[in-house]
Amino acid sequence: MSNISFVREKEIPQSPPPITESNAIRWVRQNLFSGWLNSLLTILSVYFIYVCLRDFIPWAYGGIWTANSIRECLDINPDVACFSVIGARWRQLLFGFYPTEEYWRPILTFVLLFISIAPVLIPRFARFFWFSLIYPGIAVWLLWGGSIWPVFSIYLAISLTGLVFFLAKNKFKLSSGFSFTAAILFFFLYFIFIAGPFIALFKYILPINLVLIESLQFGGFLLSMIVGFSGIAASFPIGILLALGRQSDLPLVKMICVGFIEFIRGVPLITLLFVASVLLNYFLPPGTSFDIIIRVIIMVTIFSAAYMAEVIRGGLAALPVGQHEASAALGLSYWQSQRLIIMPQALKISIPGIVNTFIGLFKDTTLVSIISLLDPVGLASLIRADQKWNGIYWELYVAIGLMFFICCFGMSQYSQYLERKLKTDNS
């Protein structure tokens, strides 16, 4: 064995890989007709696709958009789709019974949604993350209306609580636990003593109001989006905490997390929604009105957080123990190592599962029709109960399905883009 050390100091310049011969006929021969069995399968598949589309294409393409009722549709041509129902009721499908003159509010909220998720989804805009944080408040105020000050007061409470924690820890050098307790205490004191007078005062000085919209007026795709996106945004961090809690060394934390996850996963979502709509009122003190949409969001959130926790736990389990050891050996604290080393890798591994849960959650929002909230599916039943459109099935559900498909397909495409982008090895 030679003992002269050899360490290459310069890279050898790379030569380009051979250009793969590409040629349409060659491609067809190689991929579609490479043998008698494959040729047969190709022909069968093409026939199958033809059979599927043979009736659907003329039905959808020749659809009638101008009739005023299903009767008129059938008189014009009974063999084609009657999309007129969508033309007549699209407002309801999108907004439910939200007042027409206030449509600009959900539309503006929807546009702002994209601005607020950009910093989360695209690293280049990460410095605008503050907007993502204030967006929920803006959205709530825009959608429900009323005075801006209650929403503002909540944000003020959170910021001041953070400030109290920061001051206690860094100015007065208190321990983390003590500062945390002080901050929480302040938070409650704020709501007991300060919030009420503060809101009243500013309502008087500077009344900024929008028309108040009742939760029961919400409906259609707007409702699905509200429940779906709030659920997604809230269940993700909760899921991470639950997954970490389940792996915790602290027995009590672990027990609570395991118990929560197992209980919630073992119960159908519909049961939870019923609890939200009916039972919760019995448990709450009389006179407290707790918004139905918020109740539904809470239930959907904890439901998908339990699933999310398990998906993320899978990612955590896939990480070699060496990653924990290396970050500990470098002196990183538990939370630093979770944030910088463990979670980025575990979440990357779990992207397919996470997006799966997101998509599942989004589609599950249609279950709120069971507790008589009017999401698109609930509205479909309502529209079909109308004498004018009684008997219409396909056209409505195709349209609703298409709306959901666009959203879910978008999420799936983003996740695939993310997986490609986060790939750091040569394979």
Next chain:
Amino acid sequence: MSDVVTERAIDRSKMEVSDEIAIHISDMNKWFGNFHVLRDINLEVRRGERIVVCGPSGSGKSTLIRCINRLEEHQQGKIVVDGTELSSDLKNIDKIRSEVGMCFQHFNLFPHLTILENCTLAPIWVRKMARKEAEETAMHYLEKVKIPEQADKYPGQLSGGQQQRVAIARSLCMKPQIMLFDEPTSSLDPEMIKEVLDTMIELAEEGMTMVCVTHEMGFARQVANRVIFMDDGQIVEENEPKEFFDNPKSDRTKLFLSQILGH
């Protein structure tokens, strides 16, 4: 297994052992469940010492050095590193971990970060160093381990030997007082072992306090100033390399050496 690790003369001018104690382990015991892995360990490491720990697999040598930075918790006895006693006090543990660097058998680089980010992460987050300064330090050490041109690649794109050298640079960026090596060459191909050992020799030449678990007897012979032989969780024998290899005292050491040097 080669007897010499390098043919060049090793520069011993800075390799001086001071009287100051860097690591002091006294009457330390450790169990995994009911299994008694480490028994009555007593060990003193002075600043500037290069110690090689060897022994058959399962003898507890990795566990021993993993106790020094609390990757494993000991149940009895006392470990004092740089004057700080290891207890369940998290502050002490964090302090010791930022003073003690460690290299692992499987490198354990962070695959989602570039080489440069791997090296700057701990200085930025633990030492609160400015990013620019951390990057300069990182490049300095990457040049030292001879891979500055790989700084923007990801660990998965490097060979094993390169990855281990990055791991060494990553530890050095924290400017540690003591370096622990847990079988740094055991998962490498023979031609890569050399480049990692060369890096370790250079480190020793600068006077770093090093505790290495390794089967590289050439390294032990030429670089170490003390060799420790462990078996069944006990320190069986410790001596200067020359005495240790030429004149082993216990039968277990003789058997081990005949097996490891026999071919």
